[in-house]
Amino acid sequence: MRAVVTAAGMRAAEQRFFDANPGVDLMGRAARAVARVAAEVNTAGQVLVVAGRGNNGGDGLFAAAILAAHRRVLVWPAFGRTHDAGQAAARAAGCQFVDALGALEALPDCGLVIDAVAGLGSRPGLPQALATFAAACDSSAIDVLSVDLPSGLDADSGAGQPSFRATRTVTFAALKPCHVAQPAAGRCGRVHVVDIGVEVAATQLRQAEEADVATWWPTPTASSDKYARGVVLFDTGSARYQGAALLGISGALHAGTGMVRYAGPVHSGLILTRYPSVVMGDGRAQAAVLGSGWGEDEGASGRVSSARLHAPVAVVDADALYSLPGRIDGWLLTPHAGELARLLGCSRSHVESRPVSCAREVARVTGATVLLKGATQYVAEPGGRVTIAVPGPHWSAQAGSGDVLAGICGALLAAGLPAWQAAVAGSSVQAMAAARNPGPYPPDELARRLPEVIAGLVAAD
Numbered sequence: 001m002r003a004v005v006t007a008a009g010m011r012a013a014e015q016r017f018f019d020a021n022p023g024v025d026l027m028g029r030a031a032r033a034v035a036r037v038a039a040e041v042n043t044a045g046q047v048l049v050v051a052g053r054g055n056n057g058g059d060g061l062f063a064a065a066i067l068a069a070h071r072r073v074l075v076w077p078a079f080g081r082t083h084d085a086g087q088a089a090a091r092a093a094g095c096q097f098v099d100a101l102g103a104l105e106a107l108p109d110c111g112l113v114i115d116a117v118a119g120l121g122s123r124p125g126l127p128q129a130l131a132t133f134a135a136a137c138d139s140s141a142i143d144v145l146s147v148d149l150p151s152g153l154d155a156d157s158g159a160g161q162p163s164f165r166a167t168r169t170v171t172f173a174a175l176k177p178c179h180v181a182q183p184a185a186g187r188c189g190r191v192h193v194v195d196i197g198v199e200v201a202a203t204q205l206r207q208a209e210e211a212d213v214a215t216w217w218p219t220p221t222a223s224s225d226k227y228a229r230g231v232v233l234f235d236t237g238s239a240r241y242q243g244a245a246l247l248g249i250s251g252a253l254h255a256g257t258g259m260v261r262y263a264g265p266v267h268s269g270l271i272l273t274r275y276p277s278v279v280m281g282d283g284r285a286q287a288a289v290l291g292s293g294w295g296e297d298e299g300a301s302g303r304v305s306s307a308r309l310h311a312p313v314a315v316v317d318a319d320a321l322y323s324l325p326g327r328i329d330g331w332l333l334t335p336h337a338g339e340l341a342r343l344l345g346c347s348r349s350h351v352e353s354r355p356v357s358c359a360r361e362v363a364r365v366t367g368a369t370v371l372l373k374g375a376t377q378y379v380a381e382p383g384g385r386v387t388i389a390v391p392g393p394h395w396s397a398q399a400g401s402g403d404v405l406a407g408i409c410g411a412l413l414a415a416g417l418p419a420w421q422a423a424v425a426g427s428s429v430q431a432m433a434a435a436r437n438p439g440p441y442p443p444d445e446l447a448r449r450l451p452e453v454i455a456g457l458v459a460a461d
């Protein structure tokens with residue numbers, strides 16, 4: 001699990017560090033890390049460092065001084081004035097200083113650009129000369145190494161256009177929200193988190209890693225039977241959306257559930273032709289999956305009440321989200337941004353600009369865990385902790401992915417995982433299946449690839 005720290009949290013951690021270790025040269029540590037990664041990306045070519053006025057510029061200038069010992073380094077102080085000590089070090093090391101025009105002209109001869117315009121202090125967007133330069137970097141496909149974060153992005157919200165697009169980012173102590181939340185995360189390239197000795201406090205925002213999913217994944221033992229592995233009761237699908245039932249069941253079976261019961265309206269012939277192990281009708285289960293493919297079903301609250309008679313917890317998806325029966329501790333809600341907006345009575349764009357706080361709010365009010373689906377998948381617990389799932393490629397943004405995901409989460413909930421782990425592991429494993437099978441595979445096909453991914457995960461654990 002990797003901590004994700006806000007700009008304010010990082011500044012507070014830095015202050016604690018300086019209070020305890022006065023006089024330690026943190027900027028020197030940061031600069032050495034930048035120079036080390038720069039040498040990994042490009043071993044010998046000419047480097048161009050774009051330096052801003054603040055400490056981010058300072059990191060870039062000291063890194064420039066280190067790199068200048070072995071190669072030609074150009075420095076563009078983008079605002080004329082820059083970090084004084086850093087500038088002196090870069091000059092003493094023989095860096096050549098250029099202006100905006102000189103930087104653009106030198107670009108074709110460079111092997112690497114270091115973006116040290118702004119980091120924690122970055123405001124959204126770039127002034128014209130920098131925007132032109134960042135666009136030139138994009139179109140020439142040159143490697144860009146951003147110090148702390150791509151300048152022009154806001155560290156916390158990830159907002160910001162235009163901004164640099166990095167192939168690598170070197171950040172310090174911990175990830176910041178812009179490194180993990182799409183679309184900003186897509187502008188960071190590969191992110192290196194470097195230990196510079198600053199300890200961050202425990203955070204309420206984290207990002208899960210594959211190793212976490214491997215640790216949590218429920219694997220059968222010699223004493224496991226179908227009931228111990230978990231029984232999932234599905235009431236999904238409708239006459240109009242029959243496929244939703246098949247997709248959810250596919251997710252649960254390929255995630256390794258012990259047994260599936262199906263109590264929805266889709267004809268048994270259709271279900272059993274595809275999945276002959278399904279037991280038709282209701283009965284006792286450890287978890288239910290509700291709502292996928294219901295459409296605007298008049299009987300939604302009746303269907304939710306009926307499932308409660310058979311299963312202590314449920315995954316609530318799609319239209320069932322609007323028929324929640326009061327507080328539902330231990331349950332899992334799986335809305336996308338539009339559905340969460342309807343639950344909160346706000347606009348979709350409001351949710352998209354504040355995904356963490358919106359997901360937290362619904363979790364707090366309902367007592368359930370909320371998996372907010374989208375390009376970044378947030379899992380908010382009623383106590384306020386938010387975990388971001390392992391990210392995946394964008395191929396899986398298609399109809400039916402959510403139905404499969406509800407089924408995977410149902411299997412994990414039935415196996416006894418707490419709702420937040422079921423949500424993080426379920427959405428992560430689906431992303432991992434998409435990452436290991438790049439291309440436009442439909443959601444049912446990706447569901448069939450889950451067993452390989454899970455086998456690899458548990459073997460590696």
Ligand SMILES: NC(=O)C1=CN([C@@H]2O[C@H](COP(=O)(O)OP(=O)(O)OC[C@H]3O[C@@H](n4cnc5c(N)ncnc54)[C@H](O)[C@@H]3O)[C@@H](O)[C@H]2O)[C@@H](O)CC1
Pocket residue numbers: 010011013014026027030052053054055056057059117118119120121122123124125126127130147148151152153172198
């Ligand atoms: N906080 C920490 O623990 C550490 C911070 N360090 C560095 O210090 C940085 C923070 O330094 P500062 O607080 O001085 O802030 P920054 O240097 O990140 O940004 C402030 C400066 O950038 C300008 N600026 C902001 N947004 C801009 C934009 N979009 N386009 C152009 N210019 C923009 C501002 O006018 C200001 O001059 C970190 O990002 C990191 O690189 C490191 O040296 C070591 C440790």
Ligand SMILES: [K+]
Pocket residue numbers: 056115116117118119146147148149150151
């Ligand atoms: K930067």
